[in-house]
Structures are given as structure tokens and as C-alpha cells.
Amino acid sequence: MKRSSRLGITYAGPMGLWLTIFFLTPLFIIILYSVLKKGLYGGVEWTFSSAAYRQLVNPAFAKVLFRTLTVSVTATAITMALALPCGYAMARSSHQSLFLGLVIVPFWTNSLIRIYAWIAILSSRGFANELLKQLHIIEESLSLIYNQGAVITVLVYMYIPFAILPLFTTIDSFDFQLLEAARDLGASRFTSITRVLLPNIRSGIITSGVFTFIPIFGAYTVPLLVGGKDSYMIGNIIVDQVTKTRNWPLASAISLIITLVSTVGVMWMLMAGAQEKRERAQSLRKAGTR
Amino acid sequence: MNHHRTLISYLLFTALFSFLILVTTGCSKDENNGESSKADNTLYLFNWTYYTPESVIEAFEAEYGVNVVLDYFASNEDMFAKLKGGGSGYDVVFPSQDYAEIMIREKMVIPLDHAKLDNLRYISPLVREKATYDPDMAYAVPYYLGASGIAVMKDSLEEYPRDWSIFSDSRFRNRMSMLDDMREVMGAALAHLGYSVNSLNPDELEAATRLINEQWKPNIVKFDAEGFAKAFSSGEFSVVHGYGEAVFEEIEEERWDEVDFFLPGEGGPMYLDSMMIPVTAKHVDLAHLFINFIHRPEMYAQFLDRFRFPSTVHTEAEQYRTTEPIYSGDALAAYELKMDLGENLSLYDELWQTIRYDD
Structure with missing residues (x-):
């Protein structure tokens, strides 16, 4: 008994240390900085001040928050809609390793370079416009870049691997015989997917949704580089407040919003996972009594 | 099925591990400065990106038998945050007027020894007048006004x-x-x-x-x-x-x-970027040599040629240059320094x- 409790600490120690150093301490510093007075040239003065939170209550800021939410929700929805069939196809394919490799390959290139590649594709004399002109689909160049559409497109591209991977692993562990059974019992192809497949991979769907939404919500470079004059997101405000306007407390208060949103997302993910485990145990028990 | 999970966790682990290596090697870089004897021969510059003429650096290295190490910043705020946050080892930094003023007030730079800087006689009096925070160049020697x-x-x-x-x-x-x-x-x-x-x-x-x-x-x-x-x-x-x-x-x-x-x-x-020596500089003599060197008329002309700048702070370099500037320095008469x-x-x-x- 004694021995096992000591082992517990040994096992949990590294993880606990890791979380304390890289998560709790920085979080504590951010919370602390958000309630201090701003230093004239950056940094903070050690005097209590709620100025940062008063500055948050501001219609201009609410607009950016609303825009960030709209962009994040839209981009996450599109990403999921594309990632689900991808994950399904990969799980059913006999070339899984190849497809996994292909999903991961883009990470070998720096993300900034990939964003600049998108600029080359979307700009008015870029590949997309030239191709459409060659095919005589358009006469004049379309404005494909420096607007919300470009921001969402590039965000979807950047974060789709984060959605595909968890979906793939859950779909891969799904027992496809259940689909056949559903068909045998008279379910249509569509019903068998919505009533049998989707409920069984719910935790994977939630995980990939959270994994996509959180980084998109804090995105900074994509709106900066491919966005237009109306593409400012929360991430951009944080950077500006730290560097240009030297208001670290405000930047801290804003990043706490991102932390809050992420925490809610992760809690939801964990709760959904736990619930699924409970349900599975229940149905197993039921099956056992029969 | 299981080996894919292993593959994914393996990839995540590798990513994390390489990140850690980057972080730790990134930290140790600063500590090495000035430790070996070779480093005494090295001048560390902290300048804006695309603002340092390579040919002048090479000439300086050849003439004095020293090494020059360049580090870059993209904004005054970045540079200031790095110095304020304890970044040391830089011998010459190139802030703009507003941050030059702040850094003088915050005592982050040392007074210059004019006995070692005879080329300061070429600095335009007009520019010195504009530099109201330090008209006598006690701390800051103008680099470029644009x-x-x-x-x-x-x-x-x-x-x-x-x-x-x-x-x-x-x-x-x-x-x-x-x-x-x-x-x-x-x-x-x-x-x-x-x-x-x-x-x-x-x-x-x-x-x-x-x-x-x-x-x-x-x-x-x-x-x-x-x-x-x-x-x-x-x-x-x-x-x-x-x-x-x-x-x-x-x-x-x-x-x-x-x-x-x-x-x-x-x-x-408009902006006026200056050369200053931080209090943490380890090679103060070399820093003075460099500031004086770049204001030699023929050297400063190479700087102007490299970036096609008009000669705004230097009174003699114009005659040594070989290129046309991208705009006329006279246009700056109507301009005002951002304080x-x-x-x-x-x-x-x-x-x-x-x-x-x-x-």
C-alpha cells in the first residue's frame, strides 16, 4: 500500500512539474499582470489597477471579439466538414500510413512560408486568378485576398491536420461491422451513418473541433498577412498592446479571454469523453444481462 | 490500428523534443558571449533589418582584425523590450529618436568619449538641432534621418x-x-x-x-x-x-x-536613428572605433549607396557616392520627428x- 502511493507520486511528478512550470506559473503571471498598473514603457508597476478590465468594456473591442468568434466558428465548421470524410476515407483505406504521412508533411514547412504561398495563390495576378483566366471562366481578376474569405480559407488549410488526426484515430477504432448490421436491420446508408457511426465517434468529433477552434481563436499571423483592413482579430490586439501601445495589463486581460474560451472547450471535450465511457459501460452491462 | 497511435505519439514527442532543444540552445547562446578570449575581439551590433551595409562591416573587420556579429530587430519596441528584459552583450544599438530619448532618460546607455570620435565633425548641424533630446551627441550619434x-x-x-x-x-x-x-x-x-x-x-x-x-x-x-x-x-x-x-x-x-x-x-x-552604447556593452573601445569608422566619408558613402539613401546626416559623404538616392533629402525640410x-x-x-x- 505504502509502496504504491509513493509510486503514484513518481508517476505523476514529471507531469505535475511540467504543468506547474509551463502552464500554472505563466497563467498566474498573466492574471497578476492584468490587475496591475501599466508601466510607461512596457511592463507593469506594482500597484493594483482595474484599468485593463475597464478598457475591455468598449464597443470597438466587442466588435473585434464578435468578429473573432464568427471567423473561428465558420472556419472550424468548414474544417470539420472537410476533415470528417477525410478521416473516414483514411480509416477505410489500405494505405493508411501513406495518407497519415501526407497529412503531416505540410508541418515540415514553416507556417509563415505556407501563408506566403497562399498569398502567391490568391493575389490578383496569382495562380488561382491566372488559372481561371486561362480557362476563360473570368475576364477580370477576382479579389480573392485581403478579405475575410481569404482569412477563413487559409485558417482552414492551416488547421485541418489537427482535425483529421483525432477523427482518423477514433474512426479507425470504430467497428465497421456495426454499419453492416445497421444496413441488415433496414437502415438506409445515410441513417446508418448518422445514427450509428456519428454517435460512436462523438468524442473524436469534439476533440478535433476543440483542437481546431482554440488555435484559430487565437490566430495572429493569418489575419495579419492575408486579411484586409477589416480582419483584425483578438490575437492582433494582444500583440499590438504588448509592442506598440505598451499596455501589458490590457494584453494580459485579453489573453485571459482566450484562456477562458480554451478552458471551456477542453472541459467540454473531457466531459464528453467521460460521458461516452459511462454510456459504453452501461450498454456493455445491458448486453451482458441479455 | 495501434501502430498509428504510436506513430502519432512518436511524432508529437519528436516535435516537443526538438522544441525543447531549440529553447535550451537558444538560452545558452547569450551566456557564451564574452567568455572565450576570442570574444574580446568581437563587436556585437544590434541593428534594424536591412539597415547594415555589408561592405562597411567587412572593411571594419579587415582593418582592425576583429569579428562583427550582427543581430537584428524589426521595431524599436522589440529592441527596447529585449534590452530592458536583460538582453546584454550588445555593444552598439541603433534606436530611433523616441527610444533614444527614453533610453537616455532610463540610463540604459553610457556617455560617449568624443576624443575617440573625431568623425563626428561631419554630422550635419541641422540634424543635431532636430535631435533636441541630445543635440551635443553626448549619448547618441545620428546614423540616418529619413x-x-x-x-x-x-x-x-x-x-x-x-x-x-x-x-x-x-x-x-x-x-x-x-x-x-x-x-x-x-x-x-x-x-x-x-x-x-x-x-x-x-x-x-x-x-x-x-x-x-x-x-x-x-x-x-x-x-x-x-x-x-x-x-x-x-x-x-x-x-x-x-x-x-x-x-x-x-x-x-x-x-x-x-x-x-x-x-x-x-x-x-520622420525618424532619426542613432548609434548608442548600452551600459551592458563589453567592448566599449571597439564600439567607439566602429561609430567613428562608419562616419568616415568614404565608408558612409558606401552605406548610402547600398540603400540608395539621400545623405541626410553626413556633410561630406555625398561626393563619394556613386548612386542616385531614391528620394531627395531636401524633401525632409517640411518633416517633423516623431517624439x-x-x-x-x-x-x-x-x-x-x-x-x-x-x-
């Missing part, structure tokens, strides 16, 4: 206003960009209305904001300080507000004739939010 301007692709239109009102010209709608820089854009609007670029008068600031929001912003595609030169070079934008050296760096020399770069006649905000706003920065920030945050 301003952002407007670049126009000539084939886009025959006639256009050669001043800030070009941004009100709806013929260029959606083909223009302005810098994503509060002081530069607000300064341009203030100057266009005939006010000081350092104005603290709420009515004047309000008028400038209205000009930007109602007349300029509808015509521009975006506020861009990162990619405007590339977008201009590729034909995406026809009119950009920005730094001439950045624009011409992106365009092949054969096409330079197609570009009209000018400083608007109404004036606007540090201190507490009043928030006055600008509140108005800038209405420009930048709204649709």
Missing part, C-alpha cells in the same frame, strides 16, 4: 496628386495600402491638415481620425507593414505608403523607372482603435 513616403506604379494612372491626398483618390480604390503603424498614419493625416505630427490637441487628433476613417480608409485594401513591398512589386497594390528602401529592395533594378517614390510636400513624420508621447500615447491609441478595430 521618412516613409508613397510609392506609385507609374503605369496605373497618368496623373495623380503627389501628396497625402492620393489616399482620398477613389480611382485607386482597393489598390492602395497604408502602413500598419499608428504614428505613421496619424502623423500623415495630421501633417496633411497642417498640424504637428506630435499634436496633443484633441480637436486636431479628432479631425485627423475623421480624415482617415472617412476619406482614406474606404480606398485602401489594408493597413500593412509586413508585405506591402512584395504586394507592390507583384502588382497587387498600385499605391503604397511605406519605406522606400523596402519597396526598392523587392523590385528588380530594371523596373525602378516604373516606380514613382516621393515624400508628400505637406510634410509628415515620444509618454502618458499621452493612450490619446492616440483610443482613436487608432476606431480606425483599426472597426469594419
Whole structure:
């Protein structure tokens, strides 16, 4: 008994240390900085001040928050809609390793370079416009870049691997015989997917949704580089407040919003996972009594 | 099925591990400075990106038998945060006027020994007059005085206003960009209305904001300080507000004739970058040698040639240069240095939010 409790600490120690150093301490510093007075040239003065939170209550800021939410929700929805069939196809394919490799390959290139590649594709004399002109689909160049559409497109591209991977692993562990059974019992192809497949991979769907939404919500470079004059997101405000306007407390208060949103997302993910485990145990028990 | 999970966790682990290696090696870099005997022979410069003439550095290394190590920053704020945060080991830094003033006040730099700097006699008295925070160069030796301007692709239109009102010209709608820089854009609007670029008068600031929001912003595609030169070079934008050296760096020399770069006649905000020695510098003598070296007329001319700058701070270098500058230094007569706003920065920030945050 004694021995096992000591082992517990040994096992949990590294993880606990890791979380304390890289998560709790920085979080504590951010919370602390958000309630201090701003230093004239950056940094903070050690005097209590709620100025940062008063500055948050501001219609201009609410607009950016609303825009960030709209962009994040839209981009996450599109990403999921594309990632689900991808994950399904990969799980059913006999070339899984190849497809996994292909999903991961883009990470070998720096993300900034990939964003600049998108600029080359979307700009008015870029590949997309030239191709459409060659095919005589358009006469004049379309404005494909420096607007919300470009921001969402590039965000979807950047974060789709984060959605595909968890979906793939859950779909891969799904027992496809259940689909056949559903068909045998008279379910249509569509019903068998919505009533049998989707409920069984719910935790994977939630995980990939959270994994996509959180980084998109804090995105900074994509709106900066491919966005237009109306593409400012929360991430951009944080950077500006730290560097240009030297208001670290405000930047801290804003990043706490991102932390809050992420925490809610992760809690939801964990709760959904736990619930699924409970349900599975229940149905197993039921099956056992029969 | 299981080996894919292993593969994914393996990849995640590798990513994390390489990240840790980067972090730890990144930290140890600073500690090495000045430890070995070889480092005593090394001068550490901390300058803006695309602002250091390679040929001058090589000549300096050859003449004194030393090494020069360059590190770069993209904004005064980055540089200041790094020095303030304990970044040491730099021997010469190149801040602009507002941060030069702050760094002198915060005692982050050492007084210069003029006995070792005889080339300071070439620094233009006009520039010293503008540098009100240190006219005697006790701490800061001017490096370059310049301003952002407007670049126009000539084939886009025959006639256009050669001043800030070009941004009100709806013929260029959606083909223009302005810098994503509060002081530069607000300064341009203030100057266009005939006010000081350092104005603290709420009515004047309000008028400038209205000009930007109602007349300029509808015509521009975006506020861009990162990619405007590339977008201009590729034909995406026809009119950009920005730094001439950045624009011409992106365009092949054969096409330079197609570009009209000018400083608007109404004036606007300008900057004066200076060389300073931080209190943490380990090679103070070498730093003095370098500051003096770069102001040798023939060396300073190489700097001007490299970036096609007009000779704004040096009185003698003009005769040694071999290239034409991208704009005339005389245009700066109407320009005003952006000074540090201190507490009043928030006055600008509140108005800038209405420009930048709204649709």
C-alpha cells in the first residue's frame, strides 16, 4: 500500500512539474499582470489597477471579439466538414500510413512560408486568378485576398491536420461491422451513418473541433498577412498592446479571454469523453444481462 | 490500428523534443558571449533589418582584425523590450529618436568619449538641432534621418496628386495600402491638415481620425507593414505608403523607372536613428572605433549607396557616392520627428482603435 502511493507520486511528478512550470506559473503571471498598473514603457508597476478590465468594456473591442468568434466558428465548421470524410476515407483505406504521412508533411514547412504561398495563390495576378483566366471562366481578376474569405480559407488549410488526426484515430477504432448490421436491420446508408457511426465517434468529433477552434481563436499571423483592413482579430490586439501601445495589463486581460474560451472547450471535450465511457459501460452491462 | 497511435505519439514527442532543444540552445547562446578570449575581439551590433551595409562591416573587420556579429530587430519596441528584459552583450544599438530619448532618460546607455570620435565633425548641424533630446551627441550619434513616403506604379494612372491626398483618390480604390503603424498614419493625416505630427490637441487628433476613417480608409485594401513591398512589386497594390528602401529592395533594378517614390510636400513624420552604447556593452573601445569608422566619408558613402539613401546626416559623404538616392533629402525640410508621447500615447491609441478595430 505504502509502496504504491509513493509510486503514484513518481508517476505523476514529471507531469505535475511540467504543468506547474509551463502552464500554472505563466497563467498566474498573466492574471497578476492584468490587475496591475501599466508601466510607461512596457511592463507593469506594482500597484493594483482595474484599468485593463475597464478598457475591455468598449464597443470597438466587442466588435473585434464578435468578429473573432464568427471567423473561428465558420472556419472550424468548414474544417470539420472537410476533415470528417477525410478521416473516414483514411480509416477505410489500405494505405493508411501513406495518407497519415501526407497529412503531416505540410508541418515540415514553416507556417509563415505556407501563408506566403497562399498569398502567391490568391493575389490578383496569382495562380488561382491566372488559372481561371486561362480557362476563360473570368475576364477580370477576382479579389480573392485581403478579405475575410481569404482569412477563413487559409485558417482552414492551416488547421485541418489537427482535425483529421483525432477523427482518423477514433474512426479507425470504430467497428465497421456495426454499419453492416445497421444496413441488415433496414437502415438506409445515410441513417446508418448518422445514427450509428456519428454517435460512436462523438468524442473524436469534439476533440478535433476543440483542437481546431482554440488555435484559430487565437490566430495572429493569418489575419495579419492575408486579411484586409477589416480582419483584425483578438490575437492582433494582444500583440499590438504588448509592442506598440505598451499596455501589458490590457494584453494580459485579453489573453485571459482566450484562456477562458480554451478552458471551456477542453472541459467540454473531457466531459464528453467521460460521458461516452459511462454510456459504453452501461450498454456493455445491458448486453451482458441479455 | 495501434501502430498509428504510436506513430502519432512518436511524432508529437519528436516535435516537443526538438522544441525543447531549440529553447535550451537558444538560452545558452547569450551566456557564451564574452567568455572565450576570442570574444574580446568581437563587436556585437544590434541593428534594424536591412539597415547594415555589408561592405562597411567587412572593411571594419579587415582593418582592425576583429569579428562583427550582427543581430537584428524589426521595431524599436522589440529592441527596447529585449534590452530592458536583460538582453546584454550588445555593444552598439541603433534606436530611433523616441527610444533614444527614453533610453537616455532610463540610463540604459553610457556617455560617449568624443576624443575617440573625431568623425563626428561631419554630422550635419541641422540634424543635431532636430535631435533636441541630445543635440551635443553626448549619448547618441545620428546614423540616418529619413521618412516613409508613397510609392506609385507609374503605369496605373497618368496623373495623380503627389501628396497625402492620393489616399482620398477613389480611382485607386482597393489598390492602395497604408502602413500598419499608428504614428505613421496619424502623423500623415495630421501633417496633411497642417498640424504637428506630435499634436496633443484633441480637436486636431479628432479631425485627423475623421480624415482617415472617412476619406482614406474606404480606398485602401489594408493597413500593412509586413508585405506591402512584395504586394507592390507583384502588382497587387498600385499605391503604397511605406519605406522606400523596402519597396526598392523587392523590385528588380530594371523596373525602378516604373516606380514613382516621393515624400508628400505637406510634410509628415520622420525618424532619426542613432548609434548608442548600452551600459551592458563589453567592448566599449571597439564600439567607439566602429561609430567613428562608419562616419568616415568614404565608408558612409558606401552605406548610402547600398540603400540608395539621400545623405541626410553626413556633410561630406555625398561626393563619394556613386548612386542616385531614391528620394531627395531636401524633401525632409517640411518633416517633423516623431517624439515620444509618454502618458499621452493612450490619446492616440483610443482613436487608432476606431480606425483599426472597426469594419
